[in-house]
Amino acid sequence: MIIKELKGLANGANIINLYGWVDNVRDHGGLTFIDLRDFDSSIQLIFDKESKITKTVKNEFYIMVSGVFNQRDKNLINKKTLFGDVEILIESLTIINESKTLPFQIEDGIDTDESIRLKYRYLDLRRNEMKQNIIARSNTFKSIRNIMNQLDILEIDTPTLIKSTPEGAKDFLVPSRKSPGSFYALPQSPQMYKQLFMMSGFPNYYQIAKCYRDEDSRKDRQPEFTQLDLEFSNGSPDLVKENIEIIVQHIFKEAFDLKIPIPFKTITYNESMTLYGTDKPDLRIKETISDITDVFAQTEIKFIKEIIEDSGKVLSLFTQKSLSRKEIDLLDEKIKNLGSNGLGWFKVTDNEISGPLAKILLPNEKQELIAFGDGLIVFQAGNLYEVGKYMDILRQEIFKDRVEDSTSFLWVDDFPYFEIENGSLQPSHHPFTAPKDTDIFKNNPNESKALHYDLVLNGVELGSGSQRINDPQVQKLVLEKWGLTEEDIGERFGWFIEALSYGTPQHAGFAIGIDRLVAEILKQPSIRDVIPFPKTQSGMDPLTEAPSLINESDLAEYNLRYIEDEQ
Numbered sequence: 001m002i003i004k005e006l007k008g009l010a011n012g013a014n015i016i017n018l019y020g021w022v023d024n025v026r027d028h029g030g031l032t033f034i035d036l037r038d039f040d041s042s043i044q045l046i047f048d049k050e051s052k053i054t055k056t057v058k059n060e061f062y063i064m065v066s067g068v069f070n071q072r073d074k075n076l077i078n079k080k081t082l083f084g085d086v087e088i089l090i091e092s093l094t095i096i097n098e099s100k101t102l103p104f105q106i107e108d109g110i111d112t113d114e115s116i117r118l119k120y121r122y123l124d125l126r127r128n129e130m131k132q133n134i135i136a137r138s139n140t141f142k143s144i145r146n147i148m149n150q151l152d153i154l155e156i157d158t159p160t161l162i163k164s165t166p167e168g169a170k171d172f173l174v175p176s177r178k179s180p181g182s183f184y185a186l187p188q189s190p191q192m193y194k195q196l197f198m199m200s201g202f203p204n205y206y207q208i209a210k211c212y213r214d215e216d217s218r219k220d221r222q223p224e225f226t227q228l229d230l231e232f233s234n235g236s237p238d239l240v241k242e243n244i245e246i247i248v249q250h251i252f253k254e255a256f257d258l259k260i261p262i263p264f265k266t267i268t269y270n271e272s273m274t275l276y277g278t279d280k281p282d283l284r285i286k287e288t289i290s291d292i293t294d295v296f297a298q299t300e301i302k303f304i305k306e307i308i309e310d311s312g313k314v315l316s317l318f319t320q321k322s323l324s325r326k327e328i329d330l331l332d333e334k335i336k337n338l339g340s341n342g343l344g345w346f347k348v349t350d351n352e353i354s355g356p357l358a359k360i361l362l363p364n365e366k367q368e369l370i371a372f373g374d375g376l377i378v379f380q381a382g383n384l385y386e387v388g389k390y391m392d393i394l395r396q397e398i399f400k401d402r403v404e405d406s407t408s409f410l411w412v413d414d415f416p417y418f419e420i421e422n423g424s425l426q427p428s429h430h431p432f433t434a435p436k437d438t439d440i441f442k443n444n445p446n447e448s449k450a451l452h453y454d455l456v457l458n459g460v461e462l463g464s465g466s467q468r469i470n471d472p473q474v475q476k477l478v479l480e481k482w483g484l485t486e487e488d489i490g491e492r493f494g495w496f497i498e499a500l501s502y503g504t505p506q507h508a509g510f511a512i513g514i515d516r517l518v519a520e521i522l523k524q525p526s527i528r529d530v531i532p533f534p535k536t537q538s539g540m541d542p543l544t545e546a547p548s549l550i551n552e553s554d555l556a557e558y559n560l561r562y563i564e565d566e567q
């Protein structure tokens with residue numbers, strides 16, 4: 001019997017057999033109390049005589065007990081637990097399996113190092129707060145499948161041993177034993193396969209897909225993650241967005257009992273960068289960035305003058321809050337760590353302006369800044385797209401106590417096709433995304449926009465998608481403008497361009513990060529808290545110690561061997 005089936009049993013009911021873990025043991029002289037826990041409940045067991053066996057029972061032993069059901073006296077009811085009004089008077093106890101001394105307590109709110117929790121993840125998952133996270137994840141999967149069935153979208157799987165065609169991050173590679181020297185890659189996403197389904201004539205597709213990207217783990221990144229991947233034949237951005245809104249609304253309701261309004265608001269990439277300094281703004285903070293470049297049109301502040309002459313901007317945030325010098329220094333440190341030259345600021349108090357640069361302000365500058373009112377003006381000067389990231393952090397830090405307790409969804413679209421990453425041109429989404437205007441793209445790819453849209457939830461990029469290229473010539477053109485040689489295109493994407501060449505319908509799709517979605521709804525500090533067996537920041541699994549070295553003879557079967565480290 002499981003504990004939750006006890007509800008409704010009569011006092012003194014027949015002998016009951018229960019299985020579970022010992023949650024704790026309390027010895028009160030002649031009486032011993034054990035809290036017995038199973039998957040979803042716990043109940044107090046009472047041993048009314050000194051029993052030898054109870055003396056040896058410790059936390060997390062798995063036991064079987066037989067006893068009689070008893071209603072507790074009214075004044076002894078423990079209102080904190082579901083079965084606090086009943087107990088079992090024990091007649092016999094059998095130890096099914098003992099437990100070694102625990103590395104941490106099985107309780108909520110422990111401050112054990114995460115690497116220890118991950119090493120003993122099977123114990124960590126016994127803790128109620130972790131168990132609830134995993135149940136929420138499971139409910140999310142269930143609600144996804146329910147809505148997909150309602151929408152008549154086909155669940156189809158795709159291979160995970162594929163050709164290496166990096167989409168931005170580095171691939172995880174798998175050596176082939178049968179073709180020595182050759183490698184498969186693990187998919188960064190099912191992107192090309194889901195497009196192949198459209199070429200194969202399927203009307204739509206979805207998959208709860210594992211994706212693999214060999215990049216540094218961060219708070220909301222893992223080398224292996226799970227996404228809800230979708231594609232619609234005859235699709236357009238509007239059709240995809242409408243479906244995603246219905247799907248997300250359904251997941252919130254069914255899996256989390258939360259109501260969210262649709263449709264979601266949409267802003268363009270440029271609006272987002274101008275108002276928030278980022279393409280994933282948290283709209284639960286209402287304050288936006290102001291462009292105060294005009295205030296400094298005649299400025300004598302040398303670095304600002306130079307930046308404005310170089311078409312740069314002066315971007316500011318204003319708060320009526322009076323921040324201390326220490327708080328200002330902390331903001332300065334935060335953005336300097338990200339690469340800023342430092343925080344610019346002016347303080348206005350009773351029509352007086354202070355701050356490191358206040359003395360060299362022109363009278364009209366003083367006047368215009370004082371007009372903001374009493375409070376603090378912080379600013380960054382430079383290229384809008386470069387200083388945006390500092391303004392984004394400042395906005396989040398300064399107004400962190402003004403984050404509204406709501407759920408804020410936002411579509412961001414009209415992205416530039418290419419962006420510069422570490423000095424090289426990268427598609428802002430992936431190279432299968434259709435340019436907004438092929439002619440503009442042909443002549444001026446750097447100025448061209450992409451039919452790419454992101455979904456942002458509370459400042460977190462929840463998902464991305466795009467209209468796809470369905471014309472083989474345009475696909476080739478994009479790869480060329482990306483900088484690939486004819487040979488590279490043939491070698492890496494020739495098969496895909498060939499597949500596009502047999503009557504491919506227009507199609508569009510999307511992918512939602514499921515780990516991020518669940519972590520955000522449950523307000524968890526990291527996506528690792530909603531993934532049953534995540535990797536550490538360095539990509540390690542402390543439980544199994546993967547990745548691990550392979551012995552030389554096994555390697556030889558793949559025609560591989562270790563080489564001496566040259567250093």
Ligand code: ASP
Nearest residue numbers: 189191465466509510511
């Ligand atoms: N394949 C893309 C990704 O995983 C999403 C999409 O465009 O559908 O980021």
